[in-house]
Amino acid sequence: MTTARDDILNRIRRANGGIDRKNAPTSHPVPARALGDHAVLVGRFIDMAREAAAGISRVNHRSDIPMAISAFLAAENLAGEIRISPDPRLETLPWESAPDLSVSAGRARADDPVSVTPAFAGIAETGTLMVHSGPDTPNTLHFLPETHIALLSTEAIVGGYEDAWARLRARFERLPRSVTLITGPSRSSDIERKVQIGVHGPRRLHIVLIDGEEI
Amino acid sequence: MRSTSDRFPENAARALGDPTLRAALSRLQQDTRVGRPAILDRLPEFNAIRDAASDIRTHGLDHLDVHLEIFERNVQENGGHVHWCRTGDDACAAIHEICRARGAKLIVKGKSMVSEEIALNDYLLAQDLEVVETDLGEYILQLRGETPSHVVMPAIHLTQDGVSQTFRDHHDDLDAGRDLDEARNLTDEARDKLRGKFLAADIGITGANFLVAETGTAVIVTNEGNGDLTQTLPPVHIVLASIEKIIPTITDALSLIRVLARSATGQEITCYTTFATGPRRDGDLDGPEEFHVVLLDNGRADLLGGEFRDILRCIRCGACQSVCPVYGAIGGHAYGWVYGGPIGAVLTPAFIGLEGARDLPEASSLCGACADVCPVKIPIPDLLRRWRRRSHGQKLSPPRARWGLALWAWFASRPELYRPAARIAMAILHWAGGRQGRLHRLPFARGWTVSRDFPAPEGGTFMDQWRAK
Amino acid sequence: MTPVSTHPASPTVGLFVTCLVDLFRPSVGFASVALLEAAGCRIVVPPAQTCCGQPAYNAGASETAAELARNVIVSFENCDYVVAPSGSCAAMIRLHYPRLFRDDPQMKFRADAVSRKCWELVSFLVDEMHFEGLLNDFDGDVTYHDGCSGLRELGIRDQPRDLMGKIAGLDLRELSAPDVCCGFGGAFCVKYPQISQAMADNKIDDITATGADTVLAGDLGCLMQIAGRLQRRGSPVRVRHIAEVLAGMTDHPAIGETKES
Ligand code: SF4
Numbered sequence: 001m002t003t004a005r006d007d008i009l010n011r012i013r014r015a016n017g018g019i020d021r022k023n024a025p026t027s028h029p030v031p032a033r034a035l036g037d038h039a040v041l042v043g044r045f046i047d048m049a050r051e052a053a054a055g056i057s058r059v060n061h062r063s064d065i066p067m068a069i070s071a072f073l074a075a076e077n078l079a080g081e082i083r084i085s086p087d088p089r090l091e092t093l094p095w096e097s098a099p100d101l102s103v104s105a106g107r108a109r110a111d112d113p114v115s116v117t118p119a120f121a122g123i124a125e126t127g128t129l130m131v132h133s134g135p136d137t138p139n140t141l142h143f144l145p146e147t148h149i150a151l152l153s154t155e156a157i158v159g160g161y162e163d164a165w166a167r168l169r170a171r172f173e174r175l176p177r178s179v180t181l182i183t184g185p186s187r188s189s190d191i192e193r194k195v196q197i198g199v200h201g202p203r204r205l206h207i208v209l210i211d212g213e214e215i
Numbered sequence: 216m217r218s219t220s221d222r223f224p225e226n227a228a229r230a231l232g233d234p235t236l237r238a239a240l241s242r243l244q245q246d247t248r249v250g251r252p253a254i255l256d257r258l259p260e261f262n263a264i265r266d267a268a269s270d271i272r273t274h275g276l277d278h279l280d281v282h283l284e285i286f287e288r289n290v291q292e293n294g295g296h297v298h299w300c301r302t303g304d305d306a307c308a309a310i311h312e313i314c315r316a317r318g319a320k321l322i323v324k325g326k327s328m329v330s331e332e333i334a335l336n337d338y339l340l341a342q343d344l345e346v347v348e349t350d351l352g353e354y355i356l357q358l359r360g361e362t363p364s365h366v367v368m369p370a371i372h373l374t375q376d377g378v379s380q381t382f383r384d385h386h387d388d389l390d391a392g393r394d395l396d397e398a399r400n401l402t403d404e405a406r407d408k409l410r411g412k413f414l415a416a417d418i419g420i421t422g423a424n425f426l427v428a429e430t431g432t433a434v435i436v437t438n439e440g441n442g443d444l445t446q447t448l449p450p451v452h453i454v455l456a457s458i459e460k461i462i463p464t465i466t467d468a469l470s471l472i473r474v475l476a477r478s479a480t481g482q483e484i485t486c487y488t489t490f491a492t493g494p495r496r497d498g499d500l501d502g503p504e505e506f507h508v509v510l511l512d513n514g515r516a517d518l519l520g521g522e523f524r525d526i527l528r529c530i531r532c533g534a535c536q537s538v539c540p541v542y543g544a545i546g547g548h549a550y551g552w553v554y555g556g557p558i559g560a561v562l563t564p565a566f567i568g569l570e571g572a573r574d575l576p577e578a579s580s581l582c583g584a585c586a587d588v589c590p591v592k593i594p595i596p597d598l599l600r601r602w603r604r605r606s607h608g609q610k611l612s613p614p615r616a617r618w619g620l621a622l623w624a625w626f627a628s629r630p631e632l633y634r635p636a637a638r639i640a641m642a643i644l645h646w647a648g649g650r651q652g653r654l655h656r657l658p659f660a661r662g663w664t665v666s667r668d669f670p671a672p673e674g675g676t677f678m679d680q681w682r683a684k
Numbered sequence: 685m686t687p688v689s690t691h692p693a694s695p696t697v698g699l700f701v702t703c704l705v706d707l708f709r710p711s712v713g714f715a716s717v718a719l720l721e722a723a724g725c726r727i728v729v730p731p732a733q734t735c736c737g738q739p740a741y742n743a744g745a746s747e748t749a750a751e752l753a754r755n756v757i758v759s760f761e762n763c764d765y766v767v768a769p770s771g772s773c774a775a776m777i778r779l780h781y782p783r784l785f786r787d788d789p790q791m792k793f794r795a796d797a798v799s800r801k802c803w804e805l806v807s808f809l810v811d812e813m814h815f816e817g818l819l820n821d822f823d824g825d826v827t828y829h830d831g832c833s834g835l836r837e838l839g840i841r842d843q844p845r846d847l848m849g850k851i852a853g854l855d856l857r858e859l860s861a862p863d864v865c866c867g868f869g870g871a872f873c874v875k876y877p878q879i880s881q882a883m884a885d886n887k888i889d890d891i892t893a894t895g896a897d898t899v900l901a902g903d904l905g906c907l908m909q910i911a912g913r914l915q916r917r918g919s920p921v922r923v924r925h926i927a928e929v930l931a932g933m934t935d936h937p938a939i940g941e942t943k944e945s
Binding site: 224227228231237241248540541543544545577578579580581582583584586587600602603604605606607608612616620621623624626627628630633637640641648649650651652653655660662663665666667668669670671672673675676677678680681682 | 701703705706707708709710711713714729731732733734735737739740741742743744745746748751752755832833836837860861863864865867868869870871872873874875876877878879880881882883884886908909911912913915916936937939940941942944
């Protein structure tokens with residue numbers, strides 16, 4: 001008896017047998033807006049991310065991150081209870097500089113209101129963040145809490161999607177289990193085409209941009 | 216899914232008589248008219264990327280067998296499982312078996328048109344499993360017992376009032392005083408209801424927008440984040456996808472992503488585009504323990520070998536639906552099966568047989584708006600003509616129409632008979648048009664005069680007058 | 685496929701009058717002749733022409749369509765150009781004729797030749813003859829509907845607007861959706877009259893909203909659909925083929941009207 005697999009593959013081979021198989025496309029055009037020098041791309045990233053309803057604060061040093069988070073949460077009238085990625089870069093931030101924050105690290109739990117994660121890259125083309133799963137960056141933190149705060153170094157801002165993937169390939173030998181391009185907070189327009197920000201994923205996406213310094 | 220495509224004329228008549236539906240559809244068409252050019256204006260390279268997108272899909276199909284095997288190997292190497300299924304029933308059974316092995320009770324689902332195609336929910340519910348749709352639109356439809364009427368905007372046929380009534384009818388614990396007059400509140404109500412389901416679910420089922428061969432990755436795009444919760448929280452993630460979703464590389468996916476959301480919803484990109492490769496890795500604190508890909512054929516390998524091959528390039532963006540004036544008049548349900556609009560008019564006869572869907576390829580003015588917007592350049596009007604050719608060849612069209620056409624052709628290919636006959640016919644019509652110059656009723660052309668006057672001929676044919684000059 | 689671009693100073697144009705113009709509105713044929721002559725063409729009207737075969741082609745009756753196409757090909761082979769006052773018939777000849785003879789290399793060759801020299805009237809005048817208009821005038825507010833085949837299959841959009849812009853007194857008020865189908869679609873409009881009516885109503889609402897007193901288009905099929913529905917709804921808006929206005933031949937009654945009506 002032929003298996004379903006063989007049957008399907010055989011029928012595909014038969015269907016493709018007589019045809020003149022087209023070669024892989026030689027080019028994948030990249031939009032001009034994904035190109036430009038770094039300063040231009042940083043500006044474009046900020047504009048596009050804001051357009052997608054993400055918030056942005058800029059800091060000069062990684063040591064300023066806790067204060068920036070604290071200020072953002074206060075401005076939004078949110079409690080200072082944050083769940084951070086168990087990533088050494090985040091765990092070593094000077095959290096004591098923002099005493100109103102209560103910080104714990106790990107995967108997201110059902111009622112964690114705010115997550116703080118690193119973003120692997122920022123993509124200027126559409127103001128998009130690239131995040132990925134891993135022991136230091138549990139994926140639930142990107143989707144479950146109502147507020148997601150992403151930390152991004154301007155050094156990690158690139159032009160187009162391809163550039164972010166190139167960085168990812170350079171960094172990891174094996175593709176992380178899950179890679180997500182995040183553009184703004186979650187939304188739906190399923191009811192009468194009216195855009196509602198905040199559905200199952202985060203209601204708020206806030207990006208803390210660190211100028212010229214790694215997270 | 217059971218089809219009512221054989222009752223298309225009745226379905227369409229009902230839709231045309233539904234003012235709520237008409238209002239919803241005209242809002243969609245209006246938004247599309249404004250939104251599409253606005254978003255494309257910002258991407259001058261759109262047409263070049265669209266050409267590449269079309270080539271990527273063509274290349275993928277031309278080498279589908281090769282890429283499927285590469286995909287399978289990569290999924291397995293990453294610790295996932297691939298289930299090959301010839302039919303919808305096979306796919307339902309494969310999914311049920313995965314659930315059974317886990318002793319699963321609760322399943323959350325992301326949006327998947329393929330699951331509609333194979334009636335997966337009905338199958339699983341019949342096995343005493345609880346299945347919950349998590350896309351907001353799909354969730355509303357599940358409560359109402361309806362099917363999607365658009366491939367990316369499933370509940371486009373509903374109004375806000377309709378949705379709030381649905382929640383009042385189905386959410387037993389709903390406080391009578393709760394204000395559901397705003398779309399915002401409705402969204403929150405659904406979010407609250409579904410949170411618990413995500414957290415308690417044993418299995419998450421998603422579709423896939425693309426399957427990437429080189430990495431064994433399933434790509435899904437969503438706006439709501441439901442797809443990501445579905446594939447991250449439950450211990451098992453099942454991807455249900457049809458075989459033609461295969462593309463060779465991640466780079467190919469990126470080109471397709473550039474045209475997908477712009478065509479589908481007029482966004483630059485959706486909020487979430489996730490590339491999922493296998494189950495949770497060593498050291499991971501979250502993510503599914505099992506990763507399954509259920510690969511469905513359901514007739515596609517056969518389509519590949521025939522004159523409808525081009526339709527397999529489709530990336531289900533729904534642009535052809537949003538722009539189609541026929542869809543805009545009657546909506547998706549009138550088409551009577553899973554896929555409405557132009558894409559449905561091509562696919563439905565292939566899936567359920569031309570006899571039961573004969574009207575669908577006919578019910579088009581062949582205006583070509585669909586082909587104009589299709590991001591993978593599927594020549595939809597040509598494909599519709601191919602179905603018409605089959606209908607004609609199999610004598611499925613009504614005898615009266617066939618006879619009318621034959622009679623016309625008989626005369627038209629005999630100018631020496633055509634001219635005098637035309638002269639007489641036009642003289643009669645001209646006379647019948649009388650002082651008004653038009654006819655309100657024409658016994659042999661009721662199809663015209665039910666809703667239109669018939670402009671009478673000016674009198675005398677051009678050919679006669681030209682000769683007389 | 686790009687049509688031939690070099691032409692004799694005074695080319696011989698075979699007028700493919702189209703069955704609807706022949707039968708229902710001969711004046712459009714005469715307007716076409718006047719325009720083509722003014723642009724420097726010599727006109728012949730092959731007497732054996734009838735229908736381009738599109739109704740059969742779109743009904744899936746390819747053999748019948750091929751039979752009718754053969755008649756057109758044979759009748760027009762000797763002309764420098766084939767010109768039709770219809771985007772839909774011209775697109776049939778230009779794009780679809782070659783496909784009808786895939787299995788008949790000899791006819792395919794002849795179909796290709798005719799296909800290459802086939803044009804829709806207004807685009808022919810502008811793109812090929814560089815016609816500047818007749819310097820005539822027209823007193824009225826008009827709006828213009830883009831027929832689907834002409835627009836999407838032949839790329840006709842600016843040409844009619846160019847020539848309308850040269851007519852003194854003509855005030856063009858664009859539709860909000862000039863490129864959306866009017867619901868004619870050949871046999872579609874009688875097979876699915878209610879859907880067709882809904883589409884016509886959208887078009888007519890759009891026409892009415894412009895406040896124009898005359899609606900123009902380049903295809904008699906669309907025009908009969910639009911006129912039929914406008915008049916059933918009791919609208920006074922007049923309906924004419926664009927060639928009539930371009931040729932300054934608007935003394936005779938508009939479509940679906942008489943001198944008395
Ligand atoms: S046929 Fe083209 S436009 Fe229609 S859904 Fe498929 S990809 Fe989109």
